[in-house]
Amino acid sequence: MDLLIYLAPASVFLGAMGLFAFWWTLRNGQYEDPAGDAARIxxxxxxDRPA
Structure with a gap:
């Protein structure tokens, strides 16, 4: 049971970091043109070729 004292805040922290990273990508326009990105590859x- 003592392990839960460490694991619960760690999991909440990692979840918050994931939400922050997702929010940051939304604010920076990472998902603006998915169809164009798919066709561009x-x-x-x-x-684009190396010299």
């Missing part, structure tokens, strides 16, 4: 752009 299929385009063969010669400028």
């Amino acid at each position: 299929l385009v063969d752009d010669p400028e």
Whole structure:
């Protein structure tokens, strides 16, 4: 039972960190153009190739 004293706050902290990371990605526009991102990986752009 003493282990729960450490595990419960740790799990709440990790959950809060996950929610914060998700909120941060929403605020920075990571999910603005999912269809364009999906199509962009299929385009063969010669400028993207290593020299």
